[in-house]
Amino acid sequence: MSKAHNADFITRLRDFLRASPTPWHATRNLAERLECAGFKRLSETDGWALTPGERYYVTRNDSSIIAFQLPRSALASLRMIGAHTDSPGLRLKPNADQHAAGWLQLGVEIYGGALLAPWFDRDLGLAGRVHVRHADGRLEGVLLNVEQPIATIPSLAIHLDREANSGRAINPQTQMAPVLMQSASATLAPLLTTWLSQQHGLDQVEVVDFELAFYDVQPPALVGVEQELIASARLDNLLSCFMGVEALLESDGEQGALLVANDHEEVGSASACGAQGPFLGDVLKRLNAQVGGGSDETLIQLIQSSCMISCDNAHALHPNFRDKHDEHHGPAINQGPVIKVNANQRYATNSATGALFRDICREVGVPVQTFVTRADMGCGSTIGPITATQVGVPTLDVGVPQWAMHSIRETAGTRDVGYLTRALSAFLNRPALG
Numbered sequence: 130m131s132k133a134h135n136a137d138f139i140t141r142l143r144d145f146l147r148a149s150p151t152p153w154h155a156t157r158n159l160a161e162r163l164e165c166a167g168f169k170r171l172s173e174t175d176g177w178a179l180t181p182g183e184r185y186y187v188t189r190n191d192s193s194i195i196a197f198q199l200p201r202s203a204l205a206s207l208r209m210i211g212a213h214t215d216s217p218g219l220r221l222k223p224n225a226d227q228h229a230a231g232w233l234q235l236g237v238e239i240y241g242g243a244l245l246a247p248w249f250d251r252d253l254g255l256a257g258r259v260h261v262r263h264a265d266g267r268l269e270g271v272l273l274n275v276e277q278p279i280a281t282i283p284s285l286a287i288h289l290d291r292e293a294n295s296g297r298a299i300n301p302q303t304q305m306a307p308v309l310m311q312s313a314s315a316t317l318a319p320l321l322t323t324w325l326s327q328q329h330g331l332d333q334v335e336v337v338d339f340e341l342a343f344y345d346v347q348p349p350a351l352v353g354v355e356q357e358l359i360a361s362a363r364l365d366n367l368l369s370c371f372m373g374v375e376a377l378l379e380s381d382g383e384q385g386a387l388l389v390a391n392d393h394e395e396v397g398s399a400s401a402c403g404a405q406g407p408f409l410g411d412v413l414k415r416l417n418a419q420v421g422g423g424s425d426e427t428l429i430q431l432i433q434s435s436c437m438i439s440c441d442n443a444h445a446l447h448p449n450f451r452d453k454h455d456e457h458h459g460p461a462i463n464q465g466p467v468i469k470v471n472a473n474q475r476y477a478t479n480s481a482t483g484a485l486f487r488d489i490c491r492e493v494g495v496p497v498q499t500f501v502t503r504a505d506m507g508c509g510s511t512i513g514p515i516t517a518t519q520v521g522v523p524t525l526d527v528g529v530p531q532w533a534m535h536s537i538r539e540t541a542g543t544r545d546v547g548y549l550t551r552a553l554s555a556f557l558n559r560p561a562l563g
Contacts, residue, residue: 135547138375139359142546143349145371146361150256150344152192152214152392153272155367159374159390160186163196166378173411179419182382187412191258191270192392193402195412196377198557200385204420206434207385207413208557209522210376211404211512212369212441213394216362217241217535219248219305221255221341226316227306233315234306235280237343241395245299247537252278253307257341259325261334268337271329273321278346280307307343345537357463357542364531364539366394369440372529372546376553385435386557387412394441394512404512410520429521436485436562437524438553439477439513442541443467443500445530458501460530463542465496466549469511469526477513482525485562486552493555495548498530527552 145162149155163186164170171177171187179185179199186196192214197207218240225235239245256274263269282305287293299305309320318336325331349361373388380386389412393403400406417428446459460467468483469476490497502508517524529549531541 138547138550139351139543141375142359142368142371143361146349146363146367149363149367150254150274151258151272151342153258153340154256154274155214155370156188156192156194156390156392157272159194159196159370160188162374162378168196177415177419179416181420184382189408190392190400190402193390193408195387195389195409196374197387197412197416198377198380198382198385199416199420200383203422204385204416204431206431206436206562207387207416208559208562209387209389209435209437210373210553210557211437211439211516211524212373212388212390213366213392213398213404213512214370214390215241215392215395216365216367217243217395218537219243219307219343221257221339221343223338228313229306231311231313232308233310233312233317234308235317236306237301239301239305240342242535244533244536245301245305247533248305249282249284251281251345251537252347253280253282253343254346255279255341255343257339259321259339259341260337261325261331262337264333269334271325271331273324273328273339273341275324276346280309280343282307347538351543352540357544358540359543359546360538360540362538364541365442365534366440368442368529368531368541368546372550372553373440375550376557379554380557384558384560389516391512398512398515404515405519407519409516413520432520432522434562435522436482436556437513437516437520437522438486438556439511439516439524439526440549440553441469441511441513441526441528442531442534442539443469443528444502444534445532445541447532453503453506455501455503458499460498460500462530462532462540463544464530465498465545466490466527466552467498467500467530469500469528471501471508473508474514475508475510476526477511477517477524478526479523482523486525486527486556489555489559490552493551495552497552500530 182201398404
């Protein structure tokens with residue numbers, strides 16, 4: 130990748146991260162990027178008429194997306210990339226208004242396994258999906274993104290808590306409510322009305338329901354003397370969404386290729402649009418019916434002739450906590466993508482799928498690393514094992530190494546983003562998966 134091309138690539142990544150504070154925004158931005166490249170939007174409620182050689186995408190819940198490139202010949206196999214659109218954070222409760230010491234605060238619920246301490250003393254915006262009722266009774270869902278710093282969660286001064294640096298627990302119910310306005314009577318409702326008017330020109334509407342989350346408005350940044358690092362919110366796992374769509378857009382169209390980005394991975398994937406739900410399976414059935422063999426038998430043949438790379442970031446070796454890694458499996462930042470392995474199937478990689486990825490990396494000159502968690506520590510998981518279980522497709526788990534996973538601001542290597550994108554592009558263009 131040339132220096133100029135790499136600069137454009139990183140600029141696109143930073144723009145995508147900044148414009149995607151929630152899964153709904155990420156899905157919209159992915160869809161817009163796909164449409165600009167000629168992908169045609171499908172609706173799950175319509176009949177599909179698919180044409181070989183064409184590109185399509187479909188969304189579910191406005192927070193999950195599947196995009197695919199059909200080969201010009203009959204569909205016999207798919208090269209699939211999987212990622213997820215959600216990240217841990219603070220979600221607004223439905224009846225969020227609360228007042229204390231003359232301030233309007235909003236009650237929050239912790240979404241996923243968020244690292245809570247870094248949320249204090251940050252400039253917070255608010256974003257998500259709001260459903261409104263128009264004067265004619267029509268319901269409409271719109272996206273909201275209040276990008277200015279409207280809230281903060283102030284720390285308690287060290288003078289009032291001398292044990293703060295000694296591992297004090299954080300109570301998310303009583304200590305994590307963001308502060309918005311110095312008022313003993315203000316409420317969220319008129320603020321939402323104002324923001325909807327400003328962003329969408331919606332003046333004669335009633336807010337019926339919402340799904341909103343706080344987020345850090347600090348933009349992504351390149352960090353380090355030589356800008357070796359990218360620091361941003363939601364690298365886990367918008368980084369994989371970005372790399373997946375970049376690879377799909379670069380695919381040559383000769384092979385069947387598919388990208389799925391599910392919501393709700395951080396809370397177990399058990400939803401209609403999560404990896405444990407039927408979204409991917411439904412799309413595969415329709416593809417088989419339209420451009421495959423059309424029978425149950427050919428659907429099984431299609432799935433077993435395919436392969437999925439589940440992309441989700443990996444734990445990079447931390448210079449201050451080296452003992453948290455197995456000494457032989459501590460992946461280094463900017464040393465290439467990581468194959469994630471777990472004997473207890475927390476990751477879906479096996480020797481066959483791992484060998485395939487290693488061979489692809491060898492062919493395109495990409496270094497590759499391996500992560501296995503310490504035997505005396507628990508292991509996280511991804512959509513990989515869930516998708517393999519639900520669909521039956523051969524799967525492996527890979528990811529870019531990163532620090533501070535599930536923090537409000539995470540860090541990864543700039544070179545690794547290019548490395549994994551190159552490997553994913555080669556995977557999508559590979560003539561034979563065996």
